[in-house]
Amino acid sequence: xxxMRFFVDPIxxxxxxxxxxxxxxxxxxxxxxxxxxxxxxxxxxxQTAPMVCMHCDLPTCAAVCPADAIKRTEDGVVQSSQAPRxxxxxxxxxxxxxxxxxxxxxxxxxxxxxxxxxxTSVGKKPxxxxxxxxxxxxxxxxxxxxxxxxxxxQNSFQFGxxxxxxxxxxxLPDGExxxxxxxxxxxxxxxxxxxxxxxxxxxxxEPLPMExxxxxxxxx
Amino acid sequence: MANPPLSRxxxxxxxxxxxxxSPPGGFRSxxxxxxxxxxxxxxxxxxxxxxxxVKNNEVVGFEPxxxxxxxxxxxxxxxIKRYLxxxxxxxxxxxxxxxxxxxQQITWDEALSETVSKIQxxxxxxxxxxxxxxSGVSLTNxxxxxxxxxxxxxxxxANLDYNGxxxxxxxxxxxxxxxxxxxxxxxxEDITDxxxxxxxGTNIAECFPITTDYIWRARDKGxxxxxxxxxxxxxxxxxxxxxxLRIGSDSALLMSMxxxxxxxxxxxxxxxxAHTTGFGDVRAAVADATxxxxxxxxxxxxxxxxxxARWYGEAETGMxxxxxxxxxxxxxxxxxxxxANLALATGKIGKPGCGHSTITGQGNGQGGRExxxxxxxxxxxxxxxxxxxxxxxxxxxxxxEDEIPGKGITAQEILNEIHAGKIKGLLxxxxxxxxxxxxxxxxxxxxNKLEHYSVIDFFLxxxxxxxxxxxxxxxxxxxxxTTTSGEGRVIKINAPVTPPGEARRDWEILLDIAxxxxxxxxxxxxxxxxxxxxxxxxxxxxxxxYSGITWEKVVNNQGVFWPCPQTTDEGLATMHAExxxxxxxxxxxxxxxxxxxxxxxxxxFNAVSWRESGEVVDDEYPIWFTTGRxxxxxxxxxxxxRIGPLVxxxxxxxxxxxxxxxxxxxxxxxxxxxxxxxxxxxxIQANVVNTIRPDTVFMAYHWGGKESAxxxxxRALDPISKIPEFKVSACRVRLATPEEQVxxxxxxxxxxxxxxxxxVGYNLAERRKELRR
Numbered sequence: 001x002x003x004m005r006f007f008v009d010p011i012x013x014x015x016x017x018x019x020x021x022x023x024x025x026x027x028x029x030x031x032x033x034x035x036x037x038x039x040x041x042x043x044x045x046x047q048t049a050p051m052v053c054m055h056c057d058l059p060t061c062a063a064v065c066p067a068d069a070i071k072r073t074e075d076g077v078v079q080s081s082q083a084p085r086x087x088x089x090x091x092x093x094x095x096x097x098x099x100x101x102x103x104x105x106x107x108x109x110x111x112x113x114x115x116x117x118x119x120t121s122v123g124k125k126p127x128x129x130x131x132x133x134x135x136x137x138x139x140x141x142x143x144x145x146x147x148x149x150x151x152x153x154q155n156s157f158q159f160g161x162x163x164x165x166x167x168x169x170x171x172l173p174d175g176e177x178x179x180x181x182x183x184x185x186x187x188x189x190x191x192x193x194x195x196x197x198x199x200x201x202x203x204x205x206e207p208l209p210m211e212x213x214x215x216x217x218x219x220x
Numbered sequence: 221m222a223n224p225p226l227s228r229x230x231x232x233x234x235x236x237x238x239x240x241x242s243p244p245g246g247f248r249s250x251x252x253x254x255x256x257x258x259x260x261x262x263x264x265x266x267x268x269x270x271x272x273x274v275k276n277n278e279v280v281g282f283e284p285x286x287x288x289x290x291x292x293x294x295x296x297x298x299x300i301k302r303y304l305x306x307x308x309x310x311x312x313x314x315x316x317x318x319x320x321x322x323x324q325q326i327t328w329d330e331a332l333s334e335t336v337s338k339i340q341x342x343x344x345x346x347x348x349x350x351x352x353x354x355s356g357v358s359l360t361n362x363x364x365x366x367x368x369x370x371x372x373x374x375x376x377x378a379n380l381d382y383n384g385x386x387x388x389x390x391x392x393x394x395x396x397x398x399x400x401x402x403x404x405x406x407x408x409e410d411i412t413d414x415x416x417x418x419x420x421g422t423n424i425a426e427c428f429p430i431t432t433d434y435i436w437r438a439r440d441k442g443x444x445x446x447x448x449x450x451x452x453x454x455x456x457x458x459x460x461x462x463x464x465l466r467i468g469s470d471s472a473l474l475m476s477m478x479x480x481x482x483x484x485x486x487x488x489x490x491x492x493x494a495h496t497t498g499f500g501d502v503r504a505a506v507a508d509a510t511x512x513x514x515x516x517x518x519x520x521x522x523x524x525x526x527x528x529a530r531w532y533g534e535a536e537t538g539m540x541x542x543x544x545x546x547x548x549x550x551x552x553x554x555x556x557x558x559x560a561n562l563a564l565a566t567g568k569i570g571k572p573g574c575g576h577s578t579i580t581g582q583g584n585g586q587g588g589r590e591x592x593x594x595x596x597x598x599x600x601x602x603x604x605x606x607x608x609x610x611x612x613x614x615x616x617x618x619x620x621e622d623e624i625p626g627k628g629i630t631a632q633e634i635l636n637e638i639h640a641g642k643i644k645g646l647l648x649x650x651x652x653x654x655x656x657x658x659x660x661x662x663x664x665x666x667x668n669k670l671e672h673y674s675v676i677d678f679f680l681x682x683x684x685x686x687x688x689x690x691x692x693x694x695x696x697x698x699x700x701x702t703t704t705s706g707e708g709r710v711i712k713i714n715a716p717v718t719p720p721g722e723a724r725r726d727w728e729i730l731l732d733i734a735x736x737x738x739x740x741x742x743x744x745x746x747x748x749x750x751x752x753x754x755x756x757x758x759x760x761x762x763x764x765x766y767s768g769i770t771w772e773k774v775v776n777n778q779g780v781f782w783p784c785p786q787t788t789d790e791g792l793a794t795m796h797a798e799x800x801x802x803x804x805x806x807x808x809x810x811x812x813x814x815x816x817x818x819x820x821x822x823x824x825f826n827a828v829s830w831r832e833s834g835e836v837v838d839d840e841y842p843i844w845f846t847t848g849r850x851x852x853x854x855x856x857x858x859x860x861x862r863i864g865p866l867v868x869x870x871x872x873x874x875x876x877x878x879x880x881x882x883x884x885x886x887x888x889x890x891x892x893x894x895x896x897x898x899x900x901x902x903x904i905q906a907n908v909v910n911t912i913r914p915d916t917v918f919m920a921y922h923w924g925g926k927e928s929a930x931x932x933x934x935r936a937l938d939p940i941s942k943i944p945e946f947k948v949s950a951c952r953v954r955l956a957t958p959e960e961q962v963x964x965x966x967x968x969x970x971x972x973x974x975x976x977x978x979x980v981g982y983n984l985a986e987r988r989k990e991l992r993r
Contacts, residue, residue, distance in 0.1 A: 014425035014432055014454040016851045017869055021297040024865065025281060030247040031865075043879070043889065043909050046454040118250055130284040131295040133429035134436060149440040200910045201452045202464055202878065205519055 002075045003141050006115060006129065007153055008050060009171035012136035015039070015048035019128035019137055026116060026127060032104075034080075034113040035128055044200075050137055052128065053078060053100045053113035054157075055167035061092035061101055061112075069110075076167040077117055081110040097159045097181075115167075142169075150174050157181060223668050224685045226322050228925060228970055233982065234322065235680040236310035237857075239864035239974045244278040244307040244991075257716035258285060261299040262358065262696035263854045265580025265706035266290065266430050268299055269778075272697060274716040276992070279306040279697055289778050290408065290705065296429040297852050297866060304863045305695065306717065307991045309975065309984055310679050312692035313721025323680075323690065328722065328732075335647070335689050336736040338672035339375065342645040348625070352379035352634045352643045356650030357387065357588030359726070360701030360713055361766075362751040364584065365599055365758070366727050366743075367649065368592030373619060373742045374734035378628035379643060381595040383651045385631040387585045389594075389941040390547035391578035394556025397826050398564070399810070400817030401763045402601060403586065404577035405569055406539075407781060407808035408707045412437040413573030416535035418446045418528070420463075420559070421470060421545025421947075425454035426851040428543070428579050428706075444535070446528045448473060448520075449545060450846060451876070451918060452911035461528055464913055467846045468833035468948040469518040470546045474558035475830060476514030477529035479506040481565060486533030488567030495814035498825035502561050505827035517830070519913070533566055537573030544581060545848070548947040550834040553940040557826040564823050570811030580706030582855065583696075587704030590764035590782075591755060595628035599755060600762020609762075615795065616758045617742060630942035632657055632935055639666035647733075649676040649693065649726060654683040655856035655924045658933035658944045659899045676729055681858040682924040692723035699725045701748045702774060708808075709779035710769055721990045727751065753797035760786060760800070763817055767791065768804035780806040833948040834936030837915075841897060841950035843881070844916040847929045848947075853922035861922065861972065872968055873923050874907040877953065878914040882906065885953060892956035892964045895919070897949050900931035903956050903964040917953060921946070926967040 020033040062070040069085035088108040101112040116126035129139035153169035158180040253273040269288025273281040284293030315331030316323040371380035392402040411434040447459035511522035568574040602609035667686040675687040760767035768784035791801040852869035921929035
């Protein structure tokens, strides 16, 4: 099994979408990107996060596939659905805790990131990690990663009752040791109207230094 | 005279922008190509290495070029999709003449004859300088050099300037005043050794994404990042200290930081004594610039200013980086000199991990301002008014000194003179001033007053739509030459393909015009390498000395940093390029050992006093307005607004405003808003974000027509660099009326067509066949 690892570090992500544009160049999915970028909350922050397939050791998507269309290779890469087998039921889309697989109605098939298997299986780097300007996506050995930078690579995730280990590592700030995800409560909090008020980097500028808001309105 | 012959809708239907999504022949298997050609990205000043896949004389994709030391395979979205501008259905394939009903295809002979006869007619009637030339710094060094010589010796006009005027001229002028030379102080690798990095007025993550890697490598080694900007741009989010300064207040912040550094004894007195002049004046100038004083002006709390000054002053090594945010102002040069004062006062220059650099915006922004297509400059960064410099260049060119015209006027001033009816004719190459210069309504009026306008370009840009004669030129990947990246590294551009249809290489077009003007004896070049070799000779002994650089050396060393002068007696004495030597290794880091480029060998402090911007907010226009870029678009968008995946990433400009202002104005995200300044108005949709100062609004400038940010900006110029003040204006903002909203929707519909929605007359199949060359 390859000792090459894939690391995702949202702290470094600059939201440029080079990863998505590079992914769409792969000839197996012709112009479509198999990874996506999350804006955490554009109104509140420029924080973004790239989302690749995490390549689970025991992939839930494969477990729930009624057609046995999702295969995991010996080196731990979970493949896109196999076209002849996929029945387009979207069980995998609904089951994945990371929200990765996507159903494409025009071809009636699920597609997702396969870690550029055409490249990684012959010793090349995946396209997204090759181009990422900020190394928010990094492909290399754990030793190479640790010799270059800090942060705690983590590949065990707790979603409610389910523990998931993955081939892909999420990089947490130094000292953070695990992610116990209560997904539903995070989702709820996100839609509270004042959820991100504490993130205003300009809060100290009250009142406006040049103009009072009331007078602004009066003049416009 | 030069009113566009078609409506905006008709232009869109015939010349685009058309959104192009897939490579020629469709996506193909990874190994299906004829050749992989090492070259560089055609966009920003980082000039990342890239490998282009070629099949059947078309660029069909890319591969990362891991070996190139600057980016090691990394690319931003523009670099990845750049290949889609080749074989593009909007590509200009034939010379054209403007008629009442649009553009008519003509022969090269007709196009060149008409251009030349108009040049001669206008110059005979109004004088040589009544015909101007505008040029761009997407051109290679060879083409920049040729344009400079062409305008002076073929057109014989003084009025030549370039679009680098909208880019780094403030940095260039400031650097020359401080250090005696106009270049980034270090190669980028030095950034990684800095203990503190002070970034001001630059959205590095979106404008120069690969530079992010250098800064974060420094952070991995423990560097502190100080970020000053009116917006919390992506990198500012991760900074150790964020200084949210008000637009136009940069020099107050910088003066105050120097005040604290002097007050707290953090200056490097030994360095100041040994290697600089003028510190006394600067000390006096900042004596009253207390953090409390600066806090009033900048809106940054005094404690944060103190913190920034102490971090920068106390650190063992430190780097200052800035870009257009600080330079696009009527105080651009003063702002740059204020940064230089900080670097010099603390001795943080000329050593590993220490330096002061501007980040180049345009592809060849650095090289393009060294070889003589600036109105005041001759090759090698020589001064066109200096008799010795003129004498040397006249000798290289084989002309008399009198034949070289004097100093001309700058880009915006050329447009002003056209508007005033003093300049009657124009030839432009790769410059789209209608989008990239401020006060677009004024510039449109100016273009309409021209008696003749010929354009060399590869797409029909918004400005080119005013041309009488269109000469189809070449894309970057259709010609070879060198460019100079933002870190001062001269690199080699290769040509994987030849121009399609009847399009020609730019330099060949210029040579033909020169010949027809009867000036062919000065333009005896058979390829671009010959032009480069003459450039080497012409730059020898200038501050931007390329004489020791050969194409072969550039390729073998993955780039060579200038200055790279002659080392042998023969090389110093020769007037033949073939006798120049190439022994000098190049200069990645300037100023080592305290050696500066002024005649006295010292760096010069320049005292700056605080003053306000050209326009400030008032009762009528109470909101600060600023402009900038987004990561998926490049400059005036001539190239990137035609690449479908990049347009999809950010399809239209939006007005960014803070929730507090939005609440007061009753504006929500995606509402249509009207922004007005003293120059014009724009109707676009809002984006409510709390990552911008509550007194400021922001809009990206890459779009044309009624979506153009430069309808709003002002023509005020920095007195030294003559750079317009794009970054500071006063505006008012309100919800759009229902009628305005309809206008806005209409404008949006006119910004691009996708290939599948092209009108029948477009003849896409026919054009595709021609694009196959």
